[in-house]
Amino acid sequence: MATQNPHVAILPSPGMGHIIPLLEFGKRLATLNGFHVSLFIPTTDASAAQSHFFRSINLPQGLHIIHLPPANVSGLIPTDATIETRLSIIIRESVPTLRSALADLALPTILVVDIFGTDAFSIAEELNIPKYVFFTSTAMLLAFLMYLPKLDVEVTGEYVHLQEPVRIPGCKPIKIENLVDALQDRKNDRYGWMLHHARQYRMAQGILVNTCEGLEPRTIKALREDPILRKIPTPSVHPVGPIIQSEAPLLSGKDCLMWLDRQPDESVIYVSFGSGGTLSAEQMTELAWGLELSRQPFLWVVRPPSGNEKSATYFTSGGRCNHPSEYLPDGFLTRNRGIGLVVPSWGPQREILSHKATGGFLTHCGWNSTLESIVYGVPMIAWPLYAEQKLNASTLTEELKVAVRPIVLPEKEGVGREEIKRVVRLVMDVEDGKALRGRVKEVRDSVLKGLDEGGSSYNSLSHVVDEWKISLQTSRGNVE
Structure with missing residues (x-):
C-alpha cells in the first residue's frame, strides 16, 4: 500500500559538516510535514565525534537512520587524495549498497543527495523518482559550480594565474585569492571531481541551499533570474536555511x-x-x-x-x-x-x-x-x-x-x-567592536525572520514540500 506522505531518502557525504545539516533537514520533514525520512550514512573509519553524535541524538517519529555497509575502496583512493576526492569515491562506491538498502524498504518517492552525492542520481533514474541536491554551502559556491563547466571550456591554464577576478553572471566577482581550493590546480583529481558534480547538478529537479535571502540576496537572484545561468540550465533553487544543529543531549562539555x-x-x-x-x-x-x-x-x-x-x-x-x-x-x-x-x-x-x-x-x-x-x-x-x-x-x-x-x-x-x-x-572591545556587534544582530534578525511562517526560507521549503506531495499524487495516479 502506498504511503500517505512522501518517503524521502537522504544521502549525506561522510563528515560532520555534511551529516548534521542533512539530518536536521530530515528532522524538519518528519516533524513539520509528517514525511517518512530515511537517512543513509555511508560507513567509513568514522570519527569519534561522529560516533558520539549518533549516540547522543533523539530522533523524531518518522525519521530513521540506516548505516550502509562499508564500501570497498581499497586501491581506489590514493594516499595523498584530497577530501573532495575521498568523499566522491566513497559515495560512488556506496551506490550499490544504497540500492540494496532501498530494496529492503518501502521505495522512496524522492531522493536527496548532498554536494558530493550526484553519482547516486542513477538510482533515482532507475526508480523514476525526482532527485534533488541539498547544497550544504553558500549560494555563491553553487553559482560558481553551476558556471564551472563553461569556465572549464573558456579558460586556458590555471584560474589562479588569471589577472582579473573570476566573473560569474549576476554575482559579485571572485578574487583569485579567494578561489575554492579544489579549483586551484586543474591537474589534481579534486578538480575533476568538482567539475563532474557541477555537470551533474543540472540534472536535478531542484537544489535546496542552506542559505537565505537575508544572507545572499544578490546571488540567489542571479541563480533564479540571470539569463546566462538560467540557460545552462540551472535547476530551480530553493534557499531553505539556515538549517543548523538543534538541541541535543549534552553528554560532555x-x-x-x-x-x-x-x-x-x-x-x-x-x-x-x-x-x-x-x-x-x-x-x-x-x-x-x-x-x-x-x-x-x-x-x-x-x-x-x-x-x-x-x-x-x-x-x-x-x-x-x-x-x-x-x-x-x-x-x-x-x-x-x-x-x-x-x-x-x-x-x-x-x-x-x-x-x-x-x-x-x-x-x-x-x-x-x-x-x-x-x-x-x-x-x-x-x-x-x-x-x-x-x-x-x-x-x-x-x-x-x-x-x-x-x-x-x-x-x-x-x-x-x-x-x-x-x-x-x-x-x-566595547567601543571598537560596537558596530560589528550591531551589524551581526541586524543580520541575525533578518535571518530569523526568514525562518518564521511567511518568511522567505519558510515559503521556499513549503514550496518544495508541495512539489513533493504533487509528485507523489502524480505517481499514484499513473500507477492506478
Missing part, C-alpha cells in the same frame, strides 16, 4: 559551560577551527601568544598541530589526543589559568555560541559554524583554512560585514601574534 557561567556577558572569544581544521606547530604557537597578549578571556577548542595539512582531522575528529601542555608554548596553560580555558579536541559549539558570555568567534569559516554564529548573533574573526572557506570569509567581511579578517604574512603564509592580538581586541 559541561565543564566549559560552567566556566562560561562565571564570565561577564559577551566577554569571551571562542576559538575553534571546526571538526576538521588543524594548524601547524608554528601557527599554533603564534595563536597561543596572540590570545595571551590580548588579555581577553578565551575558550579555545584545541587539537594537536599537524604539519601543513589544514584539514588533517576531517575524518578523525573527536578522538583522543595528547594533553595540550605537550604542544602549546611552555607555561601557556599556567600563565593563562583563570583568563582562558583550553578544551582538548571537541566542545559543544551550539551551547557555547548561544551562551551570554560569548562575545566573539575566531572561526575557520565552515558554513555550518558561520550559520550558527549568525543565528546566535556572535561577530567573527574569519580565519579560513581549506575548501571554500576563503570564499565564505570574503562574504562575511566584504558583503555582510559581520567579521574581520586577520592579515596573513605572505612570507610565512600565517598570522602573527601581534595581528591576532589586534583582531581579538578589535572584535571584543
Whole structure:
C-alpha cells in the first residue's frame, strides 16, 4: 500500500559538516510535514565525534537512520587524495549498497543527495523518482559550480594565474585569492571531481541551499533570474536555511559551560577551527601568544598541530589526543589559568555560541559554524583554512560585514601574534567592536525572520514540500 506522505531518502557525504545539516533537514520533514525520512550514512573509519553524535541524538517519529555497509575502496583512493576526492569515491562506491538498502524498504518517492552525492542520481533514474541536491554551502559556491563547466571550456591554464577576478553572471566577482581550493590546480583529481558534480547538478529537479535571502540576496537572484545561468540550465533553487544543529543531549562539555557561567556577558572569544581544521606547530604557537597578549578571556577548542595539512582531522575528529601542555608554548596553560580555558579536541559549539558570555568567534569559516554564529548573533574573526572557506570569509567581511579578517604574512603564509592580538581586541572591545556587534544582530534578525511562517526560507521549503506531495499524487495516479 502506498504511503500517505512522501518517503524521502537522504544521502549525506561522510563528515560532520555534511551529516548534521542533512539530518536536521530530515528532522524538519518528519516533524513539520509528517514525511517518512530515511537517512543513509555511508560507513567509513568514522570519527569519534561522529560516533558520539549518533549516540547522543533523539530522533523524531518518522525519521530513521540506516548505516550502509562499508564500501570497498581499497586501491581506489590514493594516499595523498584530497577530501573532495575521498568523499566522491566513497559515495560512488556506496551506490550499490544504497540500492540494496532501498530494496529492503518501502521505495522512496524522492531522493536527496548532498554536494558530493550526484553519482547516486542513477538510482533515482532507475526508480523514476525526482532527485534533488541539498547544497550544504553558500549560494555563491553553487553559482560558481553551476558556471564551472563553461569556465572549464573558456579558460586556458590555471584560474589562479588569471589577472582579473573570476566573473560569474549576476554575482559579485571572485578574487583569485579567494578561489575554492579544489579549483586551484586543474591537474589534481579534486578538480575533476568538482567539475563532474557541477555537470551533474543540472540534472536535478531542484537544489535546496542552506542559505537565505537575508544572507545572499544578490546571488540567489542571479541563480533564479540571470539569463546566462538560467540557460545552462540551472535547476530551480530553493534557499531553505539556515538549517543548523538543534538541541541535543549534552553528554560532555559541561565543564566549559560552567566556566562560561562565571564570565561577564559577551566577554569571551571562542576559538575553534571546526571538526576538521588543524594548524601547524608554528601557527599554533603564534595563536597561543596572540590570545595571551590580548588579555581577553578565551575558550579555545584545541587539537594537536599537524604539519601543513589544514584539514588533517576531517575524518578523525573527536578522538583522543595528547594533553595540550605537550604542544602549546611552555607555561601557556599556567600563565593563562583563570583568563582562558583550553578544551582538548571537541566542545559543544551550539551551547557555547548561544551562551551570554560569548562575545566573539575566531572561526575557520565552515558554513555550518558561520550559520550558527549568525543565528546566535556572535561577530567573527574569519580565519579560513581549506575548501571554500576563503570564499565564505570574503562574504562575511566584504558583503555582510559581520567579521574581520586577520592579515596573513605572505612570507610565512600565517598570522602573527601581534595581528591576532589586534583582531581579538578589535572584535571584543566595547567601543571598537560596537558596530560589528550591531551589524551581526541586524543580520541575525533578518535571518530569523526568514525562518518564521511567511518568511522567505519558510515559503521556499513549503514550496518544495508541495512539489513533493504533487509528485507523489502524480505517481499514484499513473500507477492506478
